[in-house]
Amino acid sequence: xxxxxxxxxxxxxxxxxxxxxxxxxxxxxxxxxxxxxxxxxxxxxxxxxxxxxxxxxxxxxxxxxxxxxxxxx
Numbered sequence: 001x002x003x004x005x006x007x008x009x010x011x012x013x014x015x016x017x018x019x020x021x022x023x024x025x026x027x028x029x030x031x032x033x034x035x036x037x038x039x040x041x042x043x044x045x046x047x048x049x050x051x052x053x054x055x056x057x058x059x060x061x062x063x064x065x066x067x068x069x070x071x072x073x
Contacts, residue, residue: 007027008027009025009026009027010025010026010027010030010031011023011024011025011026011031011032012024012025012026012028012029012031012032012033012034012035013032013033013034013035014034014035014037015034015035015036015037016037016040016042017037017038017039017040017043018040018042018043021034
């Protein structure tokens with residue numbers, strides 16, 4: 001491998017939304033920098049498998065379901 005083509009891989013601090021800080025290796029920032037997350041994978045439903053309610057603003061979901069009712073949706 002060429003030494004000049006790969007980014008520097010170093011330890012950074014990652015601050016979760018609940019305030020806990022963990023250390024990870026990353027190419028982001030510099031050694032010891034802190035990355036604050038807006039979306040925390042430890043509590044977000046996309047990663048935890050939680051359920052969330054779908055908001056039907058303006059009847060869009062209902063309109064979609066009625067339009068494509070015969071296709072198995």
